[in-house]
Amino acid sequence: xxxxxxxxxxxxxxxxxxxxxxxxxxxxxxxxxxxxxxxxxxxxxxxxxxxxxxxxxxxxxxxxxxxxxxxxxxxxxxxxxxxxxxxxxxxxxxxxxxxxxxxxxxxxxxxxxxxxxxxxxxxxxxxxxxxxxxxxxxxxxxxxxxxxxxxxxxxxxxxxxxxxxxxxxxxxxxxxxxxxxxxxxxxxxxxxxxxxxxxxxxxxxxxxxxxxxxxxxxxxxxxxxxxxxxxxxxxxxxxxxxxxxxxxxxxxxxxxxxxxxxxxxxxxxxxxxxxxxxxxxxxxxxxxxxxxxxxxxxxxxxxxxxxxxxxxxxxxxxxxxxxxxxxxxxxxxxxxxxxxxxxxxxxxxxxxxxxxxxxxxxxxxxxxxxxxxxxxxxxxxxxxxxxxxxxxxxxxxxxxxxxxxxxxxxxxxxxxxxxxxxxxxxxxxxxxxxxxxxxxxxxxxxxxxxxxxxxxxxxxxxxxxxxxxxxxxxxxxxxxxxxxxxxxxxxxxxxxxxxxx
Numbered sequence: 001x002x003x004x005x006x007x008x009x010x011x012x013x014x015x016x017x018x019x020x021x022x023x024x025x026x027x028x029x030x031x032x033x034x035x036x037x038x039x040x041x042x043x044x045x046x047x048x049x050x051x052x053x054x055x056x057x058x059x060x061x062x063x064x065x066x067x068x069x070x071x072x073x074x075x076x077x078x079x080x081x082x083x084x085x086x087x088x089x090x091x092x093x094x095x096x097x098x099x100x101x102x103x104x105x106x107x108x109x110x111x112x113x114x115x116x117x118x119x120x121x122x123x124x125x126x127x128x129x130x131x132x133x134x135x136x137x138x139x140x141x142x143x144x145x146x147x148x149x150x151x152x153x154x155x156x157x158x159x160x161x162x163x164x165x166x167x168x169x170x171x172x173x174x175x176x177x178x179x180x181x182x183x184x185x186x187x188x189x190x191x192x193x194x195x196x197x198x199x200x201x202x203x204x205x206x207x208x209x210x211x212x213x214x215x216x217x218x219x220x221x222x223x224x225x226x227x228x229x230x231x232x233x234x235x236x237x238x239x240x241x242x243x244x245x246x247x248x249x250x251x252x253x254x255x256x257x258x259x260x261x262x263x264x265x266x267x268x269x270x271x272x273x274x275x276x277x278x279x280x281x282x283x284x285x286x287x288x289x290x291x292x293x294x295x296x297x298x299x300x301x302x303x304x305x306x307x308x309x310x311x312x313x314x315x316x317x318x319x320x321x322x323x324x325x326x327x328x329x330x331x332x333x334x335x336x337x338x339x340x341x342x343x344x345x346x347x348x349x350x351x352x353x354x355x356x357x358x359x360x361x362x363x364x365x366x367x368x369x370x371x372x373x374x375x376x377x378x379x380x381x382x383x384x385x386x387x388x389x390x391x392x393x394x395x396x397x398x399x400x401x402x403x404x405x406x407x408x409x410x411x412x413x414x415x416x417x418x419x420x421x422x423x424x425x426x427x428x429x430x431x432x433x434x435x436x437x438x439x440x441x442x443x444x445x446x447x448x449x450x451x452x453x454x455x456x457x458x459x460x461x462x463x464x465x466x467x468x469x470x471x472x473x474x475x476x477x478x479x480x481x482x483x484x485x486x487x488x489x490x491x492x493x494x495x496x497x498x499x500x501x
Contacts, residue, residue: 004454005069007237008078008444009056011165012245013085013102013267016055018063019441020074023454025464027438028069031062038099043106043350046099049087052165053172061233071234076226077173078241078448080248080440081165083191086140088151088216089168091161094177098148100165101140104268104308104350108139109359109498115139115209121357124206129190129197129279129288131357134350135306137164138193142210155213162216164188166242173239174228181228184218185242186299190290195220197279197288200299222293223247224447241447243292245440246270250291250302252443253408253434254465256458261396261404263389264440265413268353269310271392272302273400284395285355294450294458303399305354305392309347309363310385311413316349317381323374331416334379341376342367344490345384352494355395362497366490382419386426387487393427406430410439417471425475426484435466 004023009016017032033055038046064071084103089096101107112132116123121131130136141162145152154160163171166188171180189195189202194212196203202217221227226238243251246264250272253262258276263269272291279288279301291302318324324333346352348361365377397403406429413419414433424431436442449455 004075005067005073006076006078006445006449006454007060007063007074008080008441008448009060009169010245010441010444011052011056011079011081011169013082013104016052016059017441018056018059019438019445020063020067020069021442021445025436025442025446025461027436029063029067030438031059031066033059045102045105045350047085047102049089049096049100049168052100053169056169057233071237074234074237075454076238076240076448076452077230077234078243078444079166079169079239080243080245080444081169081188083164083188083244083246084135084137084140085165086137086144087163087165087168088141088144089161091159092177094172097151097160098144101144103135105140106134106350106359108134108143109351111139111143112359124193126281127196127203127206128193129281130193131287132193133353133357134359135353136191136193138206138210138212141212141216145212155216158215160216161218163218164191166244167218170227170239170242173230173234175231182218183221183227185221185223186290186293187223187244187247188242189220191244197290200290222295224292224294224451226451238448238452240451241444243444243447246272246304247289247291247302248440248443248447249410250274250443251446252436252439252441253410254462255408256462259402260408262408262410262439265310265385265409265411267310267312269307269385269389269411271305271389271396273396273402273404275301275303275400277301280400282395282399284398285357286392286395286399287354292447294447303396305396307388307392308350308353310388311411312349313345313347313381313384314413316347317378323378328415330378330381331418333375334382335418337373337375337379339376340380340383341372342369343372343376343380344487345377345380346490346494347384348494352491354392356491358495360496360498361494364490364494366493367486382416383422385413385419386423387484389423390426390484404429406432409433410437420469420471421474424471424473426480428473428477428480430473431471432467433469435468437468
């Protein structure tokens with residue numbers, strides 16, 4: 001056991017975790033707690049930011065207790081978070097003015113269409129790297145300012161603070177109403193649709209277009225630097241990194257060189273390809289985003305394929321349909337048949353993200369015959385993740401010209417060997433899971449440790465990465481392409497369901 005420890009908070013879509021790592025990047029202790037999912041209307045998804053802060057405090061205390069450590073034994077604290085989820089709060093009271101609007105929420109689809117005007121989804125793409133879509137934070141903040149009575153006037157007076165979840169946590173960790181630091185990092189700022197991707201500054205023209213007062217915005221900082229010292233249970237611990245969850249996984253997977261890529265399988269799935277120090281515009285439905293920035297170094301950019309629903313489809317299969325009682329059961333059920341029986345499930349519950357960006361799409365089940373059983377549907381649920389990833393990989397190659405020769409994977413769904421084998425099959429390349437699968441937390445810990453001298457640099461961090469399991473493709477190319485064509489037909493059937501989206 002080494003003497004240096006770094007803790008990382010991973011505030012995700014369905015739960016919050018805290019993991020303590022030692023100097024070798026090994027896990028010392030974990031604590032995790034879920035929070036409520038609020039669905040006020042179809043397509044609307046909210047969280048209680050105050051509940052999230054309470055859960056975060058609980059998992060920090062739990063992880064320290066499990067590790068047998070005191071707070072003063074931590075060298076640093078890092079944060080990684082669900083990204084586009086949007087919180088507005090009162091600076092004087094510290095209370096959120098409304099439930100947080102979650103990244104999956106579609107309520108701003110009409111506003112995005114209105115903002116796009118004649119330019120459509122591409123209006124702000126050159127400046128931000130993003131299509132105009134309900135996914136991103138800026139339109140969510142604009143919606144709140146318009147809909148919560150009196151909020152815009154209070155915001156213009158400087159009484160209201162805006163943030164993604166990283167900002168909310170850092171502000172609370174460093175004192176809240178008593179001097180809390182109001183900052184975000186470049187990766188989270190790049191997901192708001194309010195930051196200029198090359199200047200790494202809030203874009204005044206976009207703020208004006210969305211009618212968002214600059215007074216509510218946090219300061220944009222790098223991903224690895226000391227933002228401030230924690231108070232309360234972590235008193236004195238440097239809060240030293242913030243990375244959006246997918247960028248944190250890039251960092252934890254040691255994807256530090258251009259051309260390296262990873263896919264994280266969680267509520268949704270997110271495939272990121274390191275493109276180096278210059279942003280690469282996408283013409284094929286991907287996002288150009290900041291990968292990370294270490295201190296004053298030049299930023300590293302990524303192409304990203306964002307898939308809204310992957311692990312959440314398994315949750316739907318379990319909770320809404322009741323076909324399984326535990327998520328792990330789906331692998332056994334799916335493995336009881338040889339294929340999907342001709343059935344395909346397109347999980348466009350909140351529209352489709354990359355590479356389509358279709359807010360009008362909704363979920364469909366296609367190819368049903370009386371031959372299809374619940375086992376075939378279970379297999380179709382898993383295969384939906386693989387096929388959506390294949391679409392993103394194809395788009396990534398078209399944009400970058402760089403073929404992915406192996407795919408590093410992480411996230412909860414990588415425990416499903418059947419899914420990982422199908423992923424290798426439909427991509428035609430090896431899929432590799434690292435020994436430390438908690439790469440999102442690990443990336444936040446690495447960045448915090450770099451900022452505080454626990455680790456010397458990226459070369460040292462590369463030596464920590466180790467492969468655990470590798471899945472090699474087995475499916476004949478002819479079968480792969482035939483089934484892919486059927487998947488694409490199924491996707492087309494999902495288009496156009498919502499007329500006002």
